[in-house]
Structures are given as C-alpha cells and as structure tokens.
Amino acid sequence: MTAPVSVRGVSRFYGEAAALADVSLEIAAGEFIVLLGPSGCGKTTLLSILGGFVSPSAGQVFIGGRDMDGLPPAKRPTTTMFQDYALFPHMSLIDNVGFGLRMRGQPRRARDARAMECLEMVGLATSAKRRPHELSGGQRQRVALARALAVDPDVLLLDEPLGALDLGLRRQMQEELKAIQKRVGTTFIHVTHDQEEAMAIADRIVVMNAGKVEDFATPAEIYLRPRSLFSAGFMGECNFLSARVEGPAGQGALALSGPAGPLTLPEAAFIGPAPAPGTRVTLCIRPEHLGPGPGGIPLGQGRIERLAFLGAHTRAVVSGATGPLIVALPQNSTAREGDSIALRAAPEALVALPAAGD
C-alpha cells in the first residue's frame, strides 16, 4: 500500500527554540523522499512528527487524506526504521519481522508466512531462526527493513538507517533500498545528512536548515538550479561570487558588474523574477562549470595554487581577482601548479541568487 503525505504549516518548539518553523510539504504516493540537512536542522524532528512520536506545536499532518492529529504511532499507517535498527534482541528474526502482524492479531501461521516472504525479499530467509546479535550490521539493517515493511505500511519512515555502515556497504544498501522501494511502491521518507546518499536514492530531496525547508525538488534541479545559497553549498562544492545588477541588456538578458568586470547573464539564470537594477546577487558556479574555455562568460585570469587528482577530474584551487576558486579540470589536463589560466563559466549552468543578508 501507499499514500500521499501532506505537511501543512508544521512547527515544533522546545521552549523558545524552534526545531521546526512552519514547514509545508506535499509528497505524492509512492515517492522516495529524502530529508537532507546538517545535524540539528529539524529533519529528525519532522520524521518523529510524521511517525507520531512527537506532536507538532502547530500545523497539521495528513496521510492518505486523513488528519493524523493525536494519533499514536500504533494507529498510524506509518512504520519507522530506526537508526540503531531497534531489533528485539530476545526474539529470532522471524519473530522480529512478524511482531507487527502479531500485534494486529494475526495467527502464527499467517504471520510466519508473511515474515518469511519479507525476509526473502531482503535475502535473509535462511537465517530466520537466528537472533539479531548473530548478524552483521548490514544484515541487521535488512531485518529492520523487513520488519517495518511486513505490516504493509502506507509510508515508511527511515531515520538515518545507513549511518552506521561503512562506505562500500552503504552504497550497496542504497541500491537495495531503491530497488525494494520500487517493488513495494510504498512512500519512503528517508532522513540523512549525506548529500551523495540523498542524490543516489531520492526521487525528490527536501533540503532543510535551521528548522526550515530550503529547497524541495529532484536531485538534478537542486544541484543545477538550487533555490538558496545554503542548498547550493550543501549539495556539493560551489563557487560563490558577488555581483550587482546594472540593468537590461536586451534579448532577455541582464547586465551585471562582477568581480572581474562587466558580464551578461540570461534572465533564466535568476531564480525567481529578474531583480531590479542595483540589487546585489551571488553567482553560484559549480567547479565543473568553470574552466579555461573555450566560450562562456569570462571571469578573468587566475593562477593555479594547488592541484589534486581525484580520478574523475583534477581539482584545482585557483587564485583569481575574487579570491580562491575551485575548478574541476578534465582528467587529461596538462596544467601544473603555478600555471596561469583563463576562467570562463558555462552560461547555462550559472545561477544567480539574492545575496546573503537580503
């Protein structure tokens, strides 16, 4: 089963401090949503509110069109996969997975059959009689997933479930999570602070900071057209340059004065309506969109300070007129430290956001 989730104006205060401030989200049935943000951004509070462990100070939550106000976790069409898995140490895997069905009054036969089905789905059917402490971290994590899915929830809430795994296993589990979600079609809401993980599994990402939603879109949109400076910076390395809007330059473009002289940007580069002349903006340029050319918006010359070969590309720190910039040079680049290069930005990948403080 699956259901849409609607979060309307939800806030949560602890004393004076707001852990969540007026958050609204519309999530479609069957979506894989990732709540992404640094620790303390409110993502776990939001998940707890969805699961019914914490009640909101203001606002409403609807799941499948039903108001969840005052419903305890047991009565909600959600289940949670906990960060530490929270497997019952005194029960075998099959009893762990069948626990939810047992609470719903299912007879042993039926619930064992369903539990086996779920264990099979995560590839642990042969270990059904084992106890959790006999399993590896990755296996425990799968049991926790099977247990949460066994009761066929409309919405599965995942609280940093991959945080305790090492990198290789984490990548593999991401694939599996995504595949299982596709198969069962349940709405997944997954909390993480790992930006790569978010991009690997999410249909849409909610970027959160200081209790607010900074951005809510597909991974590609958030990466390429971030809606806030925080969102741009959190989703990967980004160069920020300040500039001032001078006025229209014809053909749907705007003239700006940048750190390295005047430049022209298409209106599409601006998030929201084109700003009035005199407004200060911040240009966001990903390292891979900055380079010696050919073509693009000129941003002056720079000197290569440091080089690091990272496999897919070579990362260069370049000191220019505007302070150090990060540039991703192609794998086959012959540049050396100390070289001087021209800096040009690909116009279609350049984003201008209102300057910080505005």
Place this chain on the structure above:
Amino acid sequence: MRALLRALPWLYLALLYAFIFLPVVVLVLFSFQDGRLPVPPFQGPTLRWYGEVLSDSRLMAALGNSFLVALGSSALSVLLGFLAACGLARYRLPGSALLRGVLIAPMTVSYLIIALGLLSTLNAAGLPLSLWSVGAGHVVINLPLCFAIIYASMGGHQVSMERAARDLGAPEWKVMWLVTAPMLMPALLAAFFLSVTFSWDEFIIAFLLSRFDVTLPVEIWSLLRSGLSPRTNAIGSLVFLVSVALLLVLEATVFRKAGRR
C-alpha cells in the same frame, strides 16, 4: 624472613576463612550430634534431629509460610518496582527526583522502625496481624531495592526498541510485557531473588507483625528460648543448604549469563 613475609598473606587468608566458616562448620557438625547438647565432645553422627525437624508440623508450617511470604512479597515488589521504573525512566514527570527519593526512602530506615510504624498504624486502624501484614511489610523493604536495581538497568538503548514495538502497533502493556520485561530479565531476576533472600531471612518485621501464623525465623527464635539443642542446628543447616543451593543455581544461570553478555 622473606619466605615468612611471602607466606603472611596466605596465613591471614586461612585465619580469616577459619573465622568466617567456624560458626557454619560447628552448626552443621553438631546437627549430627548423637546427644542432647550441641557442644563438644562430638558423639558420633545421627540423622535423628533431621527426622525430628522434618516431622515437626509447626516448623514445616513456618517453612511454608516463609516461602509463601517470600515469593508473594518479592513478586509484588518486582512488579511495582518495574512499573515505577518504567514510568520514571521513560517519561519526563515533574518532580521525578523527589518521586525517586520517596520510593528509595524506606531503604534508609531500620527494619525495626518500619515494623514499629506499621504496627502502630495497624493497631490504630484496628486491623488484625497476619501473614498479610508481614507480606505488606516485606514489600515495603524490598520495593526500594527492586526499583533501584531495575531503574539502574533501564538504559537508553532499550528506548528505541520500545518505540519500534509501539510503532508496529503494540499497545503499551504489550510493549512492557513483550519487549521491555524480556530485555530487562537479568535485572528482574536479580531483584526477585535478592528480595526472596531478604524476605526469607527477615526477622523483626515478621516477629512484630505476625500473631498465630509465623515465618521460619520467628519459629527458630522461639526454639532458641528453650536453650541449645541439636534440633536448632538441624533446621539451621537445612536453611543454609537451601540458600546455598539457590545461590549456586543463580550463579550458574542468571549471573553467569549476565556476565557473558
């Protein structure tokens, strides 16, 4: 000189063990005394006194009463202590430090004073003394102990398992019965058996709060008035045997297991 210094600790160890075991050895040895007085010289073994003890209906009734009171009061203490520990460890209550203090308070008061207070209260209320009043008193002394042991063993790592159970649809009593209690089993068992031991051996409350049905320590006490007798040695040895057997079973099961985990 050096050898003497090295042997000194072992000498001391032997002396102290002798001091510690002396009463027990004498107690058990003279329970087999073939004579009327449990004092030297030892006059050859007999099982006569054990036979007498086991066929003494008053002693056996007292033994039964002791078991009843010990098991009943300990079970109730563990139950009440467990519930209170859940309430105080899992939820934020206003004044929870004060509540904990009140629950622990009886531990700091001498049994004699607890017994006296209960006695005056029962007298004032016009309630009769019975095994029930003894049991109530034993819950008073064991509840703080059970609460403290169980409360201390309720760490944060069980919280998310309880949340998971709740999330999967378990009503509150099932969370406690199927998840919390099994996870706390070592602490619950330790609290229970410690309570049984204390209640089983408790004298002053049982003495002051019972009238016709008495527990074993009170019965033994009244035996003492008739002077030294190998019968008292026999019943004392039996009690020791039962306690040590219980201890060994505990050591082999609960504590060994708890230590390994």
Place this chain on the structure above:
Amino acid sequence: MSGRIEQRERRRAWGLVLPALGWTGLFFLLPFAVMVVTSFARREGREIVLAWSLQNYVDFVEKSFLLRGLVVSLEITALVVVISVLLAYPLAWIIAERVPARWQRTALILAVLPFWTSYVVRSYAWVLLLSRNGVVNDTLLSLGLVSEPLEMASTRFATVTGFVHFFVMLLTLTIYANLVQLAPNLRRAAADLGANGWQTFRHVILPLTRPGIMVGAFLTFVLCIGDYITPQILGGNNELVLPQVIMLQLGRRADFPMAAALSLVLMAVVTLVYIAVARWMKMERT
C-alpha cells in the same frame, strides 16, 4: 506547548508510578507519620492519649537506662565498624592482589558463603561456640591456655564477635569491588616512578579506596546500630542496646509512645552520621 501525544504519555507515566507510590505512602509514609504523632503521646494505664507533649523525649534524656541504651549502641557499633574494616580490608586486598585471577570469584563466593545462613541461626551458632562448654572453651582448655572456662556468652565480646563476623563478609565484598576497579596501570605507574609495595599502597591504593571503605563502613553502621537480634541472642540482658530498649517498651510495658520516641532518636542519630559522611565524601572529592 506540549501536544496531545505528550499529555497522554504523562498520564500513562503517572499510572505506572502510582501503584508503587501508593504502597510506599500507605505502608511507609503514613506509618512513619503515625509514629511521629505517637511519639508525642502519653501512655496512661492501658490507654494511649495524644497529649502533644515532649515528655517522652525529656524522659529519654533524664532516665539513665534509656540514654544508656544509646551510649551502649554507639560504643558497640563503633567497635564493630573499626574492627570489621581492619579485618576485611587485608582480606579483600589479598583476594584482589594475591589470589590468581581465575580463582578470585571462587575465593570471594567462599568468603561470603556463610552470609546465606539465616541471620538468627548465625547468632545462635556463635552462642554454641562461645558458651561455657562450647567449642572455643573446649579448645582453649585442652590446649592448656586457660584453666577455667571463660565467660564469653552474654557479654559485649560475644555481641561484637557476632557482628564482626557478619560485617567482615559484607565489607570484604564492597572493598574488593572497589579494589578491582582500580586501573592496573596505576600500580605500574607508581612502581615505574620508584615506589615500593608499601609506598604504592600507602599513597595510591589506600587513598583511592577510601570512599569505598567509607560507604561500606556507613552501611555497617546503619545495619549494626538498628539490629535487635544479635545483641539480644549474644549479648543477653546484661547491657541493653537501643533497639533492645525499644523492644522492651513494646513488650513488657506496651508503651508505644516511648518506643516511637526512641525509634525517632535512633533515626536522628543515623541521619546525623549520614550527613557527616556525605559532607566528608564531598570534601574528599574536591
């Protein structure tokens, strides 16, 4: 501020705590209050009259046999605490330091095994040992160390011996627990810095175990001063400790108010010592 979920949780928590709280209130706090009130009452004939008078407390100070009970109690308890600590510390130390690790648990269990005899029976066993024709006198006579049997039963010596036997076991446990939790590197560090065995003990081990000794000694104090059985069985009626005096008020004279007043005096003494120990512990820590 807090939502419906939190309110429901709070109600549930009260529901869980209430049974235990109710029991403690009904069978401990209420009796205690009754006792405080009773201590201000007077016995007149067979009736107890609530007089709100301090006469019982005045009597306690003025009637020498009542005050004497407290003094005897304090003397015996002090003896017991000091002797028990002095005997138990070396035993715990030997078990922790000299007994090989794999035998330590066994050695410890053996050292406290007689704990599991009935408390009443244990005192009785000491009567057997110390009586005029008991094992101790028998041995001393046959070794020719004494020519006449010693009168040891029904003396302060018997009471103290019985108590020390019990508390040596208890203190060995607590001091051992304290000793084994010291980091082994402390000893190595002291030796490395040139301390010999005695210096290490004197300047490192002993100061670090002092809080443990203090806690064990306090426990001994509380249990010893409140006990009726051991002095009654072993000490007899030659000199009475406070609990014996209290029981005497109850039994022979049915004087509940006086018994209550004496009990509260006993509690006050324990509380005072507790405050002193707590203050000492706090100073030790800073």
